[in-house]
Amino acid sequence: MSKLFRKFFRRVSVYLKVTRASGIVRRYFVMNGFDGAMTVFGIVLGSWMAGVSKPEIIILAGLGACLAMGLSGFFGAYMAEKAERERRLKEMEEATNNNVNPIQYKAARFIEIYVALIDGLSPALTGISSLIPFILASAGWMCIGNAYTVSLALSLAMLFLLGIYLGKIARENGWIYGIAMLMVGAFTALIIFFMQLFLGA
Secondary structure, three states: OOOHHHHHHHHHHHHHHHHOHHHHHHHHHHHHHHHHHHHHHHHHHHHHHHHHOOOOHHHHHHHHHHHHHHHHHHHHHHHHHHHHHHHHHHHHHHHHHHOOOHHHHHHHHHHHHHHHHHHHHHHHHHHHHHHHHHHHHHOOOOOOOHHHHHHHHHHHHHHHHHHHHHHHHOOOOOOOOOHHHHHHHHHHHHHHHHHHHHHHH
């Protein structure tokens, strides 16, 4: 099994190098992971301010959003990446008089799916992670108040970690990026708070 994993990751590494898609994959992962964390953060925070006491309502809303983001991300990225790879292959065929290395075709087909999976899974996974406390609350293993606290903390932690990762990519101070991500979360919370005050008035 470990040999299969090593072989798979070596192939991924080669295909990423051939297609020069590493940067695209990183951007999709961060952007869509950010979208997933922020979307569920907004749902949870809004539900808390609205006084929602049934975890099932939050789970349903969150899972619906994660499913929509996941499917939209996968199919949108697949079609966009497929079009981009087809264009690139045709340019290479014209430049080489149809003598393109076969690995280019294999790499292009693989990267189309790989990028789409990253695009679809990253928002779904970050979003679902923040829903775990409510799943526990629904099962009676956690009270709803604690579920809200833990879920919001998880969302902020994921935003911070994504910022750290961005800092690593940029070869700069990850803490600055992490704090910047947290500030986005705080700004979102502030907007939702004022919306609740305005709508509740």
